[in-house]
Amino acid sequence: MAVDIRLATLRKRVSLPVEVNKLQVSPGDTITTDTGFMRGHGTYIEDEKLIASVAGAVERVNKLICVKPLRTRYNGEVGDVVVGRITERRRSAKDELMMRDYLQEGDLISAEVQAVFADGALSLHTRSLKYGKLGQGTLIQVSPSLVKRRKTHFHNLPCGAAIILGNNGYIWIYPIIERKEDEEGGFVTNFEPVSVSDREVISRLRNCILVLNVYKMLLYDTSVLYCYEASLHQQIKDILKPEVMEEIVMETRQRLINQEG
Template sequence: MSTNVKFRLASDRVNTQILTGDRIPRLYTPGEVVTAQQSFMRGHGTYVEDDDIKASVAGVMEQVNKLISIKPLKSRYVGEIGDVVVARITEVQQKRWKVDTNSRLDSVLLLSSVNLPGGELRRRSAEDEQMMRKYLQEGDLISAEVQNIYDDGSLSLYTRSLKYGKLSQGILVKVFPSLIKRRKTHFHNLPCGVSIILGNNGFIWISPTSTSESENDGGFTQNLSEVIPRADREVIARLRNCILALAQCKMMLYDTSILYAFEESIKYEVHELLNQEAIFDVAFLTQHRLRLQEI
């Protein structure tokens, strides 16, 4: 069988089976009539025209009782209280940091919402305010939790828990936030020797387990001089390619699906996972294993 034929078969299997069950959700385009029944209420992503509810964005319909909304296929992150996020510091301001969380507006991390070095529990002083850039500066990556949502939709973060703080060595992978499956925990140490943080905002952090355990204590130190062994870097690169493969096939990302994809990818070299045929093959085999698990 030629390579082109195998590629087409693999892509057909994924495209027809990768979504929920064997049923592909109905895709609505902007301006298309969702329903003509006046008994329904319009939700996000819809508008009313000539007594019809129409889609204002491209996406799939979600219905809760009589409320109809359109969930866009591509959108910025809309945060919820308690969400785990991986974010980047963009600006140091008075008593706060501005943070990029992949949302419509910049998020805020208050000085009072972080652990001071040593885990001290005390009031923040003027000296602490002067040392803010020493704690976190522009470009630093952090893991945090959404503490509050302001009236304009911007988020307030905090890192007071010991599992949050500045991130050290690793790789940042960006995917659509809608592909991150909400779970009880978003911090995982995988059997392959790598730790991942699945941010609800679509930012995924991959790092060696040893580094993650030593740095992920809410502190502000980074050991960027530590040499990561080549074997660990290859595992991280393979995991990164697996995550991008699942994301390209619009599969939900969580610890089980990522681990299955990693195991199915062993037969390929790391660089081969960038080829479309390998991407579809890994995604299809991962989906098959996930279905067997549900039976």
């Protein structure tokens, strides 16, 4: 019987230069004692210390620090990018007939939140050319609280694949589409077979995003790319092994800390 054994190795310790670089906190944890920072959501000040009031991931924007809860329901905001599957239609019969020329029940799409109603329902649109039906790729679900809000949630990564980081916690990974010179701009649904090399990149990205989700790290283009690069010395099937995940996360965290300075 074959047994897969991983020998213990001496890991390089990650040094955190300041308290504020702590990526995860629990209620009551001190985030920083530096009085130069401002309190944001999920924090309070006591004895000149900035303390977490919820369990979550620390997010810093210049001097403002907030804690993003790890487990929350998705509460949409106008302008959010979402990824989802069409299950039914709620508009008039005329609208439904017109929309069926483009979208059907069961289609996986990306869209933008157009309006938020009092009962929490969202109005979505796909009128921009970058939205619409999704083609070949893979879908991952993560905690919505881990998806960092950015100016754009569509990224062509240098590793050779593209991702849509939905604010609702659904992430779409797909091969980058090479446009022909005579094609016009806009969203193009691609149903061509995906090459083996592209599938390998997509599979590695998928596992890396799952690792970041397990360790409750914020998901955005840089963290995903750093995690991908940290995994390159591992086989794709080994990335989700607990000891391998820990090594990849440690390296990813250190690179993110070094980037922030």
